[in-house]
Amino acid sequence: MSSNPLQDGLRLEPTPGPTTLVIFGASGDLTRRKLLPALYKLSRGQRLPARFSVIGVSRDAMGDDGFRTLFRESLREFADVKGVPGEDAVAKSLAERMHYVSGDFNDPALFERVSAALQGINSEGGALFYLAIPPGAYANVIERLGAAGLSKAASPEQWRRVIVEKPFGTDLDTARELNQIVHRHFDEAQVFRIDHYLGKETVQNLLVFRFANGMFEPIWNRRYIDHVQITAAETVGVEQRARYYEGAGALRDMVQNHLMQLLSLVAMEPPIAFTADGVRDRKMDALLSIQPLVDESSGTTQVVRAQYAAGWVAGAEVPGYREEPGVSPASTTETFVALRMQLDSWRWAGVPFYLRTGKRLPKRTTEIAIQLRRPPLEIFKRVSPTSVAPNLLIINVQPDEGISVRFEAKLPGTRMQLAPVMMNFRYGTAFGGSVPEAYETLLLDAMLGDPTLFARHDFVEASWSLITPVHDAWSTEQAAAIPTYEAGEWAPAEADALMARDGRRWRTL
């Protein structure tokens, strides 16, 4: 039972205790697009504590009023709610609890001012530091938080936590180094490494689908599953992120975090209980069972990379990657990557997991497709002119969140003719109401101290330990060696060949 005597039997979910959210990078894109609208929606839903405040920190000189104006503008632009967000009583009340501290992240005096602001605003409550800043600044800000004494809790109520955005490092060494810096000042329980995919309803539903139903888990193994395909396709190009993307590429930007998280949720064993470490331990086991992607003896990889060339996407002609502003004409950065992964475990031995992600593909879609084995005997082969398609279970992560099952049915008529049909469950239509944005869920969880939907340090490092050798192998290749695909097409022939070697092919989405 809660220590709050009125909490017992309360239907609304628990709210955090008194909290101050300190956003480093308060004038940045992430804050305006995601964080401030998420706070507003949480406030509308009565999910924020009675004593809640925000301290925005950034280099820009704007003051409390300027930050409050930025808050209202961000609601008008990015909060997808009815009415005029930013002007209602809830927004006004929340704006009054927003404060601003400006300064240079390299200046220790800035952190003294943040500390003083925290003392003045909510000295008895917890503080959540959100690093909405470029990854290169993480280490510096964490060190300075520690030096200013802001990482240590004076009491359980005065907890201190930090949210770190992805990318967490650029390879295994930098991730380890960053983890060491973080752990010098914060315990692991204080650290929340965000991966917004984990805040998506369908991704959370994957746990419910697998472990709250008795009918799927018995077939969730090598005896019944032929292979798994995970796709994260984008129609957009590199947009304004060329500077970041040139140093990252699809493998770092998407696979190391988002796709590894999806894979681990599909492949994990059932946890004993739905607890943070219960879930994260089993995800970690799944990750550790993945075999190296680079063959040590031959140096060959199970990974195909490619770059988009000029083409036609979403009704418009688009330039190739190397013609994008800010991109080197000799760039070797991959905008598409396809991987074949093998998990050595009792459950998955012999079941390949194929992952692909890319920019400038024909559709924006993220899905997990689980293809089941064909029936052992095709008894309809003689009477039906069509061959039997294997059963498919498709988990749509975005944009049309839901689950579909493909199975064979008899077409009406006197002939025994078979056809595949889809049984669809769609969040958008099965339930009404609005689905919370991932950042609402994750911000609230961090305030409540629940790390279930955040990446643990060992997961991040294990993921990098798979990815880094691939980058090392690629580092010797010349730009000309990278295959290209026409923008608006699905994949280069090399990606098809990766699956064709196993007698399989990518789903056409």
Next chain:
Amino acid sequence: MSEQPGEPLLPTGVEVSFADIEAALSGHLSDETKRAAGMALTATIVVAGPSPRLKEAAKALSELTDVGVRTVLISYGDNPDPAVRVSRQTVSLEGLPPQYLNNAVAALRLSSLPTLVWWRGGNVDTLKGLAALSDRLVLDAEDPREVWASVESLAELTAVSDLRWTRLTRWRALMCHFFDIAEVCAAASGFRQLRIEGADLDAARLFAGWLASALKWGEGVRPDLREKPDASPVDLVVLGDGTQELTLRLDGNHTCVESAARVHGLAAASRIVSLGDQGLAALLGEELRIRSRDLAFERAVAASKGFV
């Protein structure tokens, strides 16, 4: 075949950008069509009550867009062969003798899914048969005193709640949030003065009963419950000890509540929060999300009996 210059390929279509095709295609379906076509049925809602109160309920159910449900509307009468109408997932029976309520519900409820009975008043004696067939009984009588006297026995048959209680959820949450503040929690152990104003004295009684049972007040506390006929069901809640107080006050638009704490050693703490949707459909939607027995409600009802 001659070509008509200027005539688009799809004359009845609307012009959109390539990137908006998918959105436009799904936008062509009206909300009602999408709902009928795709919503997953999750429960049966049976509404039973006198005819005038059923019309209001039918309208509220038509606004219930969060979940897919089968709806059975039954008004009381004396016709053993009542008029039956069906529309999509809604069935109405007008003028059914109350003693046959449970027979009708037994025949019309969806198998394998929960049944929620929304009871809008009537003879309390018929409730037991209905309660035995339901997974949740949501009371909503104009005068709840008689049925609240039966809550204890009804709760042995099914989970029982009341729409007045549902309406108080956000008020309760706001009061609860005060107690997350250490200074308030320490001071409030001595708070025994409670004033509630609003149009619904029964709701005020229930709120007082909740505080009395949750804070274990025992005998002797007499809440000051004041009826304000033209106000919202609850308009103002003040809990304190004469020098310190916690206040919840509905704003002029009846959409937000200002919560303020005046407690020694605590800097003035106030905020304005949304009261959320208090319409019947939203309240019923909240009840549909709960499956377990509501012991806090049962205790609140029991404690409220002394606050007349």
